[in-house]
Amino acid sequence: MIKFTFYFFSIILIFAAMRLITVRNPVHAALFLVLSFFSSASIWLLLHAEFLAIALILVYVGAVMVLFLFVVMMLDINVTMIRDGFARYMPVATLVGVVILVEMGLVIFSHLPEVQPVVMAADVSNTKMLGQVLYTIYVYPFEIAAVILLVAMVAAIALTHIPRTRMKYQTPSHQVNVRRQDRVRLVKMPTEPKD
Amino acid sequence: MLENYVPIALFIIVSLAIGLIMPTLGFILGPRKPDEEKNSPYECGFEAFEDARMKFDVRYYLVAILFIIFDLEIAFLFPWAVIFKDAGIFEFVAMLIFLLLLTIGFIYEWKKGALEWE
Amino acid sequence: MVDMSTFIDVAVYLGIILIKILVLVFPLFIVVAYYTLAERKIIGYMQVRVGPNRVGFDAVPGLRRIRGLGQPIADAVKLMFKEIVIPTNANVFLFVIAPVLSFAPAIAAWAVIPFDDGWVVADINVGLLYLLAMTSISVYGVIIAGWASNSKYAFLGSIRSAAQIISYEIAMGFTLVGVVLAAGSLNLSDIVMAQKGSLIHWYWLPLFPLFIIYFISATAETNRAPFDVAEGESEIVAGFHTEYSGMLFAVFFLAEYANMILVSALAVIMFLGGWLSPFEGTILGETILGQHGIVWFLLKTSIFMLLFLWFRATFPRYRYDQIMRLGWKIFIPITLVWIVVEAAAVLANLPPWFVEG
Helix, strand or coil: HHHHHHHHHHHHHHHHHHHHHCCCCHHHHHHHHHHHHHEEEEEEHHCHHHHHHHHHHHHHHHHHHHHHHHHHHHHCCCCHHHHCHHHHHHHHHHHHHHHHHHHHHHHCCCCCCCCCCCCCCCCCCHHHHHHHHHHHCCCCHHHHHHHHEEEEEHHHHHHHHCCCCCCCCCHHHHHHHCCHHHHHCCCCCCCCCCC | CCHHHHHHHHHHHHHHHHHHHHHHHHHCCCCCCCCCCCCCCCCCCCCCCCCCCCCCCHHHHHHHHHHHHHHHHHHHHHHHHHHHCCCHHHHHHHHHHHHHHHHHHHHHHHHCCCCCCC | CCCCCHHHHHHHHHHHHHHHHHHHHHHHHHHHHHHHHHHHHHHEEECCCCCCCCCCCCCCCCCCCCCCCCCHHHHHHHHHCCCCCCCCCCCCHHHHHHHHHHHHHHHHHHHHHHCCCCCCCCCCCCHHHHHHHHHHHHHHHHHHHHHHHHCCHHHHHHHHHHHHHHHHHHHHHHHHHHHHHHCCCCHHHHHHHHCCCCCHHHHCCHHHHHHHHHHHHHHCCCCCCCCCCHHHHHCCCCCCCCCCCCCHHHHHHHHHHHHHHHHHHHHHHHHHCCCCHHHCCCCHHHCCCHCCCHHHHHHHHHHHHHHHHHHHHCCCCCCCHHHHHHHHHHHHHHHHHEEEHHHHHHHHCCCCCCCCC
16 A cells, blocks of 8 residues: 555656656746655655655745745746757756766665664654754754854845835834824914904 | 544545535536626726736845745754753753854844845 | 455545544534624624625524524625636636635645544644644745736735735744644644643743734734735735636635634644633532533634634734734744743743643
8 A cells, every 4th residue: 555655656756847847837837846845745754754744845835935936937937038048058957967867876776775764653753753863963963054044044135135225114113102292383372363 | 653644635635626626616607708808907997018927026035035944944943842841951052052043144134124124 | 456345444444534524624614604704794793884684594493583694605606606707818727726725725734623632633743733834835825826817916916915924924833833842742632731730721821922923923824904915905906816706716715714713723722722621720620611622622713713803893904014024023033032931941840831741
């Protein structure tokens, strides 16, 4: 049964990945990427990695793909313009493709020791086991991850943020602290005689 | 463990099915009288003269990028929160350093004005 | 070959799950339908109107006729027979699929909600994380609807709405971390059981700032007033669903209300002890009022559902820059600080909430 489920999700994954690079519409392509993330999450689930499977959906589908969609949708990409650059980028793309292919080949043919999923009692939470090692044995990689996130945050702001000198916005604390005396002046005037 | 996820899979299928059946019912039962004016995109009284998909402010992208970073941070916090009852001062300090680093980033974006909206 | 009896076993197993799902989903639909009526009636009375009062039938024979009780059914039938207009320049496939993408997560998230001890469809270890994932997926419906419509109002509405939803999701995620920190589990039933004791033991007290921030973020997440700039009528017509009509609109509508009920239920589970009785540990604890049960869960959930309506009738709409400021500059710092404070309290085994055991 598990075997059947595995092949079912694998086929969906391969199909989605194929469609991802073959469809014309970039938004459709992004949605196929979402589908392939879902299928991979299901395969991870079959490996009993429930925390990682749902974290994959949470982070990749819920956050990364939202940014992708933002970029793809709003950049208003013209399909013919991309075609024009095809020949120009071909050599670089081929090089990258070959490197990836070689890397994958190395992994497949290097006879790595087979990894078996850790079999555990049904009531032991996967998340708990992860937590027990992540913040003790793997504490240095964990802190390095924080540094990488910090660098990412600073870089994103440095790259995208254009300081706006003309920007107008209210300071809410000023708005709240305004007193009546600052705004209103009561003037006493003699009543005009009626004639 | 896996048997707990069978209901989830079924639930997702059922909700997708309901979501698809309802519009299908609407397509079957509702009339179809296409009309050039009716099918044009909503615009206040004049013809749309350009494609609606336009470039927009870079700050929306920035929000999405910052969201990814904070979302990852939350994903890192969850296993920590689960084990913390059985953990000691070491895990507390480990997380304190983690949060401190991200707070530095947060203060940076605040001071840079990345969180300002007009 | 597959044995016939095992095949029947599997079929029965799946059938039982399916029945459980339908037992949950059908009442949910009825609640959603009558929630829309309740909204119109309650806001009506708050504004000294009567609300819907034409379509009706006798709820209890012999009792005074409650006018307007048939309104949700009439609305549903009406929407079913309305034409679904698809704009000329729209991307038809994405236009049709967008409401489904926003509806399915709102319903599927109910799989992990426990109504009573053991009354849950899928009792998974990472329930809270699953809920967070489902909430983050529902933003797709909004983005895709806005883009597929190819209309300026829909497009602007969807970008605003998406940026707002993801901003508040961070604050919401941090409050969930706070709850997990207190309960030591991601399983929703465990979170409720960890609050056992009395009214004081519920997490609303030790996590009070997170409780408030959670509910306000939930209001922003569901695009409800006063954070409903995405569909600010005076600015961008109806936001991302400007171009939607008939049943496609109805699906968006149902998703919004199902989400409101979902976040109310979640607030009850995380901060108000789920199905636990508020009279536990008091003088009334031994009487029938001290019994735990689904009644308490439903009662508490409906209080939050009422709050949504009350907000809408009370508060004026927030401006967009104010919304972003509230989410990023106020909620995120407060939640971060409170998580550290709470972690210190857990470390110190602060009674009565964080005692070891």
